[in-house]
Amino acid sequence: MTTSPATALAARAQDVSSEIVADILTLVRHETSSYDLPALAAGLDLLRDLTVQRLGRPDHEQRHPGGECGDTLTLTYTGTGAGHVALVGHYDTVWPTGTLADWQQPEASEDGRAKLGGPGIFDMKAGLAQGIWALRLARESGAPVPTVTFLFNGDEEIGSLSSRPVIEEVAQRVDATLVLEPTAQGAVKTARKGTGIFQVTATGIESHAGLAPQDGASAITALSEFVVAAAAIAAPEKGTTINTGLIKGGSGVNVVAGHATAGIDIRVSSEAEQARVDAELDAIKVSDPRVRIEIDHAWNRPPMTLNAASRPLLDLARETARAQGRDLLDTAVGGASDANFVAALGRPVLCGMGAVGNGAHAQGEFIHPDTVPAQTALVAGLLGRLAQPLHG
Numbered sequence: 011m012t013t014s015p016a017t018a019l020a021a022r023a024q025d026v027s028s029e030i031v032a033d034i035l036t037l038v039r040h041e042t043s044s045y046d047l048p049a050l051a052a053g054l055d056l057l058r059d060l061t062v063q064r065l066g067r068p069d070h071e072q073r074h075p076g077g078e079c080g081d082t083l084t085l086t087y088t089g090t091g092a093g094h095v096a097l098v099g100h101y102d103t104v105w106p107t108g109t110l111a112d113w114q115q116p117e118a119s120e121d122g123r124a125k126l127g128g129p130g131i132f133d134m135k136a137g138l139a140q141g142i143w144a145l146r147l148a149r150e151s152g153a154p155v156p157t158v159t160f161l162f163n164g165d166e167e168i169g170s171l172s173s174r175p176v177i178e179e180v181a182q183r184v185d186a187t188l189v190l191e192p193t194a195q196g197a198v199k200t201a202r203k204g205t206g207i208f209q210v211t212a213t214g215i216e217s218h219a220g221l222a223p224q225d226g227a228s229a230i231t232a233l234s235e236f237v238v239a240a241a242a243i244a245a246p247e248k249g250t251t252i253n254t255g256l257i258k259g260g261s262g263v264n265v266v267a268g269h270a271t272a273g274i275d276i277r278v279s280s281e282a283e284q285a286r287v288d289a290e291l292d293a294i295k296v297s298d299p300r301v302r303i304e305i306d307h308a309w310n311r312p313p314m315t316l317n318a319a320s321r322p323l324l325d326l327a328r329e330t331a332r333a334q335g336r337d338l339l340d341t342a343v344g345g346a347s348d349a350n351f352v353a354a355l356g357r358p359v360l361c362g363m364g365a366v367g368n369g370a371h372a373q374g375e376f377i378h379p380d381t382v383p384a385q386t387a388l389v390a391g392l393l394g395r396l397a398q399p400l401h402g
Contacts, residue, residue, distance in 0.1 A: 015151060016333035019391055022147055023383035030143045030382050031126070033060060037101070037135040038128035041110050042080070042164065044102040050080035050164045057101050057138065057162055061085055064142050065149075068160075076172040080164015084180065086157065087145065091397025093156030096180050097141045097389075098348055099190035099364070100166030103130030104371050116376045125367070125376040132375045137190030137364020138162070140382060144389035151390070154397035159184060163348070169207065169310045170348055181352040181359070185399045186323050188389060189349040189361040192370060194341045196381070199362035200324060201342035202350055203249060204284060204313035206276035208291070209306040210236060214298070216261070216268035226266025227300035230259045233270040236303055239294045240274060243287055249279030250287065251344075277344055279313055311350040316340075319358040322400060327360060330391040336384070345370075358400055363389055 013021075023030075037060070042053035054073075062068070068085040075081055080102050109129045116125040128135075141160070148155045161180055163173035170177065181187050191199070212233040217226030237254045244252040252274060259270025278284045288307055296303060316324065324340060331338035349361035366385060367377035 014333070015153065016330070016391055019147060019151055020334045020384065020387040022150065023387040023390065026143065027379075027383040030139055030386060031379050033064075033139040033142070034131065034136045034377075034382070035128070036060065037138060038131045039110065041105065041107050041129060042102050043105060043107045044080065044165060044167045046107045047080065049107055050102060053101055054081055054083055054162065054164060058083060058085070060139075061142050061160065064146050074173070074176050076165055079168065079172040082161065082163040082173040082176045084159055084161050084176065086159045089155040089157040089397065091154035091156050093396045093399050094159070094184045095156045095393060095396050096159045096161055096184040096187040097145070097190060098161045098177065098187055099134055099138045099141060100163050100348070101135070101138060102164040102167050103133070104167050105129035116374055124379055126379045127374070127376040129375065132192050132365050132367040132377050133370040134191050134364050136367070136377045136382065137192060140364060140386045141190045141389060143386050144393060147386065147390040148393040151394065153394045155393055156185070156396045158393065166348055170351070173348075174351055177348050177351050178355060181355055181357045186358040186396055187349070187352045188363045188392070189347055189352075189359065190364040191347050191349070191361050192365040192367065193362045193385070194343055196366050197339035197341040197362065198324070198327060198360050199343050199349070200316040200320065200340040200360065202314040202346050202361065203277040203279050203344050204309065204350065205311045205346040206278075206284075206287075206307070206309045208274040208276060208308055210272045210274060211304045212236065212259070212270045212301055213304070214266070214268050214301040217266045219264045219266055223266060227298050228266050229270040229301055230267040232296040232298055232301035232303065233257070233259065233272055235296045236294055237272055240291060243290045245283070248283055249277070250283045251277045252287070281313060284309065284313070311346040312354040314346070314350040314353040314361070317353055317356055319356055320353065320360065323358040323360055326395050326400070327388070327392050330395055331388055334384070334387055334391060338388070
């Protein structure tokens, strides 16, 4: 019986699964908090060396300084086909340096399925290793492969503040972008909410809380009124959520507060909701007109939808999965990623091509190691199908 190329690819991924998992753990053991620049620099060096170890030296390499953020690295491997694909993933994590020392490995699922935990293993160091191995397996198959540009950035968890221009530049010159973020229970992510991280500043008038309270104008009271009014603008039925996560203010218990700030996380599913939220926040009035309210409308990522350019890419991914013996679902999620930037450009992109597991940004973060071969084979097979430029 003749083995199909898809079956052979899946079998090869199974054969090397222990090596892929070992590479995942190598990345996890080096902590890369978004706010620890020395750790990020060393982590990127480790990731580069691992890529070179598995794939050889790239044909083109560029390290883009991140300033106060982690650097962004692009590595391009020339293919044997005419296509060009970007594999995008971040190496920074939300976990402070030192988290690994106290990390407890999760118990198996109730059905006995193994779990493997660690800070950043699900979001998204497993995806990084799987992406590297996907190109290796695609090459080993002997079939044509596209030129592949890896883009590794160290600031995704804090908004991709320095890497966004690099991501957008790469996305504009490739035929398709695959973002190696974790899956949604095995499904790829074709829609994500847009995000805003707004800073609201209230400036009042300080006075003695006991001797002359009437002379003061409390920034804290006014900001509290603003926060309550802002929460009422949320529209969960439209996909719009508003969360005030940080409040700071005042100088003393016996002082009418002259200054207060709030950090507000906003998620929207459409540009129309983004415009509505902007307008309604600006329209909020507080009871004491002596307090000045200033709003920094800092929209970080635009909403991501399944644009016309991405539909053929999703179809191709589904065909690849079927050839390997499984169905591939797609879904919309509330979180944002670097795929939002690519989709906003109207370029083909799929997100959630990485790990299967759960617990992103939580102490129980884990992957299912038994899914690593299938996920790696999926990306490898899709690379093979993208050896020629994607056509809608």
